Amino acid sequence: MSDTEIKFLYLNEEDMVKAGVLDADRCVDCLEDVMKLLSEGDCLMGGRNRNEHGIQLMFPKESPIEGFPLEDSRDRRFMAMPAYLGGRFHMAGAKWYGSNGRNAAKDLPRSILMMTLNDVETGQPMAHMSANLLSAMRTGAMPGLTAKYLAKKDARVISVLGPGAINKTALACILAKVTSIDTVKIKGSSATSKTALDFKDYVERKFPQIKNIILCDSLEEAIRDVDIVSEGVSVAGRTWPVIDVDWIKPGCLFISSGTVDFNDHDFIVKKMGKVVDNIKMYEEYINWYEEYYEDGSRKSSGTPGMYFVNEISDGLIEKDQVKHLGDIIRGITQGRESDDQIILVSLGGMPILDVGWGLDCYKKALELGIGTELLLWEEPYKL
Secondary structure: OOOOOEEEEEEOHHHHHHOOOOOHHHHHHHHHHHHHHHHHOOEEEEOOOOOEOOEEEOOOOOOOOOOOOOOOOOOOEEEEEEEEEOOOOOEEEEEEEEEOHHHHHHOOOOEEEEEEEEOOOOOOEEEEEEOHHHHHHHHHHHHHHHHHHHOOOOOOEEEEEOOOHHHHHHHHHHHHHOOOOOEEEEEOOOOOOHHHHHHHHHHHHHOOOOOEEEEOOOHHHHHOOOOEEEEOOOOOOOOOOEEOHHHOOOOOEEEEOOOOEEOOHHHHHHHEEEEEOOHHHHHHHHHHHHHHOOOOOOOOOOOHHHHHHHHHHOOOOOHHHEEEHHHHHHOOOOOOOOOOOEEEEEOOOOHHHHHHHHHHHHHHHHHHOOOEEEEEEOOOOOO
């Protein structure tokens, strides 16, 4: 091997499964390390303020160019999500994906994702890996980590709003850290929808400790008498579930990984504890919505983190009333203030999570001898 030769490891989806990408307990522990580094400032993402979720191709609604791809289907987008993560990781990387709602008719996932890891010093690729399961697990692990630190100790009932892939991994990760749960409520488009019934089957197969599985007809039924709500709703357009705050049980931990709204925003301001993964990312979201949507509305999203930014901007709350999960993990900010406190948590997804869990899976693959080594070059071609 010459000094200039570069090889990298390719991991397909089967390789990723063998490398433990679906290990819920280990994934939560990995992201705990990631969130500590975010709290310490030992990481970097894109955007003007270095905290952006990613950069997205925005397709036009019409074009004079024949065959030009248009915003004519649900969720057509491409996005690049670069990041550097320090600490024990010390790795750069980027997740890249294309997404289109039409994929369902082709029996394909809505989004198809890949992840690349790069040496921070040379920039050379270290690994290129299938990332659908990676992304799903790092998304689900954040509710698991949140529940570990903020759920009541005797939490027994969890409600799943949106019985899709996000909540499958979220439930697995929450159950890995909150072992007192014995009841799962499921709310899909209806109690008998295909996704709701599939989720019920998933719970029965994977989690024998769950004694009660309840398929809910209404949001009210799904929310009442629940200790933890995991919201992972995928919606078309810009509509989302609206929760009546009177349904929410004292002490409930409400985790939003998607889009949701409440009928009483004054209740959010005055009665709810507010926690985010990264407040600076939601400030970037606000700028993005104002730039790309014609109405310029700061309240264009049902992401609770953006509600919090709006409330700070409008002088309704102080910035320090919104707590950061990483600060809670590090013990520099108090988490739950009482057993009766209702806590609303906003989780928006960050590329540092992909870098962290991707690196741990890559290291496990090296340990097990999994994957295909590919040659980039023996020596770079000289022009």
